[in-house]
Amino acid sequence: MVAGQPEMSFAGLLRQLRAEAGLTQEELAEAAGVSPRSVSNLERGINRTAHKDTAVLLAGALGLAGRVSEVFVAAARGRALAAGVLAARDGAVAGAFAAAATRALPRDLAAFTGRQAELARLMGALAETATSGGVVRIHAIDGMAGIGKTAFAVHAAHRLTATFPDGQFFLPLHAHTAGQRPVDPADALASLLLTAGVPAAAIPPGLAARAGRWRDHVAGKKILLVLDDAAGHEQVAPLLPGTAGSLVLVTSRRRLTALQDAAVISLDTLPVEEAAALLARLAARPGIRAGDAAVGELTRLCGYLPLAIGMAASQLRHHPAWTAARLAADLAAARDRLALLHAENLSVAAAFNMSYADLTGEQQRLFRRLGLHPGGDIDGYAAAALDGTDLAAARRGLEALYDQYLLAEPAQGRYRLHDLIREHARALADRLDPDGDRDGATTRLLDYYQHTAARADALIARQARPGPARVDGAVSAAVPALAGQEQALAWARAERASLLACLDHATGPASTPGSSLSPPPSPGCCGATAPGPRPSPATRPRSRPHGTSATGSVRPAPSTTSGPPGGCRTITRPRPRPWSRPWASTATSATGSARPTPSTTWGSCDG
Numbered sequence: 001m002v003a004g005q006p007e008m009s010f011a012g013l014l015r016q017l018r019a020e021a022g023l024t025q026e027e028l029a030e031a032a033g034v035s036p037r038s039v040s041n042l043e044r045g046i047n048r049t050a051h052k053d054t055a056v057l058l059a060g061a062l063g064l065a066g067r068v069s070e071v072f073v074a075a076a077r078g079r080a081l082a083a084g085v086l087a088a089r090d091g092a093v094a095g096a097f098a099a100a101a102t103r104a105l106p107r108d109l110a111a112f113t114g115r116q117a118e119l120a121r122l123m124g125a126l127a128e129t130a131t132s133g134g135v136v137r138i139h140a141i142d143g144m145a146g147i148g149k150t151a152f153a154v155h156a157a158h159r160l161t162a163t164f165p166d167g168q169f170f171l172p173l174h175a176h177t178a179g180q181r182p183v184d185p186a187d188a189l190a191s192l193l194l195t196a197g198v199p200a201a202a203i204p205p206g207l208a209a210r211a212g213r214w215r216d217h218v219a220g221k222k223i224l225l226v227l228d229d230a231a232g233h234e235q236v237a238p239l240l241p242g243t244a245g246s247l248v249l250v251t252s253r254r255r256l257t258a259l260q261d262a263a264v265i266s267l268d269t270l271p272v273e274e275a276a277a278l279l280a281r282l283a284a285r286p287g288i289r290a291g292d293a294a295v296g297e298l299t300r301l302c303g304y305l306p307l308a309i310g311m312a313a314s315q316l317r318h319h320p321a322w323t324a325a326r327l328a329a330d331l332a333a334a335r336d337r338l339a340l341l342h343a344e345n346l347s348v349a350a351a352f353n354m355s356y357a358d359l360t361g362e363q364q365r366l367f368r369r370l371g372l373h374p375g376g377d378i379d380g381y382a383a384a385a386l387d388g389t390d391l392a393a394a395r396r397g398l399e400a401l402y403d404q405y406l407l408a409e410p411a412q413g414r415y416r417l418h419d420l421i422r423e424h425a426r427a428l429a430d431r432l433d434p435d436g437d438r439d440g441a442t443t444r445l446l447d448y449y450q451h452t453a454a455r456a457d458a459l460i461a462r463q464a465r466p467g468p469a470r471v472d473g474a475v476s477a478a479v480p481a482l483a484g485q486e487q488a489l490a491w492a493r494a495e496r497a498s499l500l501a502c503l504d505h506a507t508g509p510a511s512t513p514g515s516s517l518s519p520p521p522s523p524g525c526c527g528a529t530a531p532g533p534r535p536s537p538a539t540r541p542r543s544r545p546h547g548t549s550a551t552g553s554v555r556p557a558p559s560t561t562s563g564p565p566g567g568c569r570t571i572t573r574p575r576p577r578p579w580s581r582p583w584a585s586t587a588t589s590a591t592g593s594a595r596p597t598p599s600t601t602w603g604s605c606d607g
């Protein structure tokens, strides 16, 4: 019980708050969007607790914000004292609570693994600004859903508590919480002020006044503020302290490019060894070790994404009869891998969905269609063909997805989906787009590649051929202007993986599940030669998974033979059609510098 407050039931609390708000039961019910009976049953104590959703709605209708709203929801669910809500609202919180509120970090993870380079960067930057002084230090920690932003920020904050003795605050801004809207900055400020011990009566109305009050309250102090899951710079900017000495860590799934003076730490997928170590630690079973091949395979199938690894580990922990090898095999064979990656009511797909929900309708359509791309990375031209739009619109769309960490940009103007995000996009396309729509998108893409490959092929060729490559023919998409051999080669080099993936798609066997566990490549279509075999995971000369340089596609290096690369085989194939030589000859000629294209190797490949 909170000191100084009488025992109070939730029913009594609700009656009191409603009366203070000047609402009848019906008005409260209407404002909250719940039934009058729900309100009546709660007020009469017939229902002693409420569902979380109902509680959140009631809190909103009663005008409760931030910390007060949180305590109200907890009280409605029987997890906090009703009197605590009034105490929080009035700022008359017992001394112990007030003291604890300025040490308000969530607990650090016992199993926190890796991220040493990022931690060192953060500490190094702090040490540097400590000597130069003069500014509030702001670090934006960004990355895709489930990459470990919150875990990292909290871990770093715990390491820094001694440097910020005047308080450590953690404020969830809920940009991606199911059933919640992003926190309004004015509510966020009220919450911070209450948490810092400012009485409710001393909190002014209005954003600007509250921001001023907050800056005044923390002026000259050394506080550490973690703003978790920010929606954008507009939400964050009013919460920043105004004087030097404090540190703000902002986590976000968005690139907060407009947040001035923020240093950025972008989190990537975990390196191979750290991913395996994390899985073994979280599974916490004697027979499961980081060095096991099955553990390595499992983490690969989890895209080296901590969220997915945590879910796989939790399944192993709670099913002692399961083996890592069997779980990996199940994941590899699953038609929808994401459907298997869940724990309790959490799932990787749900986390991705929250990012998808942020997109406009056009961006969502582009995202789904990108999931249809057979593999490799993609530029604006190919995206325009896939999406049936013009180049400028495609580039805008790609950039928007990049800003939301739904795409990585491994090279300028070239974008790539993380393996699991690709699966998600494809699953959404399967679910939401009619067959004809998907086939149309894939056909436009293949037409675009074929047309442009033919043009590049004609420019690259140095020796006479029996017949000229066809470069005419209508293609509805924008195509790059290839002015000469040099540009044609550059294009072919950049598109090599995509061309071969599309060649495989256009000529390969019908789709089968488990795209990322492709068997070793088979000899190429029409005798296409491969520059080299696909290295096995064990022999790959790198510690970070291939292609994870930005935010981490984990697709293996694309085979240059015609074995179906990851992602290719679950795509609905367009109608069978002849595919002519330029596809493959352009792709193989791009492997050497202007190597003469074999002129007679390629026949037509009927799909």
Ligand SMILES: Nc1ncnc2c1ncn2[C@@H]1O[C@H](COP(=O)(O)OP(=O)(O)OP(=O)(O)O)[C@@H](O)[C@H]1O
Binding pocket: 109, 111, 112, 113, 114, 115, 143, 144, 145, 146, 147, 148, 149, 150, 151, 152, 176, 229, 251, 253, 278, 306, 307, 310, 351
């Ligand atoms: N370095 C790590 N060591 C141990 N566990 C980790 C690490 N990084 C992340 N995790 C775990 O992975 C899961 C996802 O991490 P976290 O919630 O921090 O991701 P996030 O990037 O903040 O996701 P979101 O975008 O949804 O907010 C959590 O269960 C977290 O505990």
Ligand SMILES: [Mg+2]
Binding pocket: 149, 150, 151, 228, 229, 251
């Ligand atoms: Mg988070």
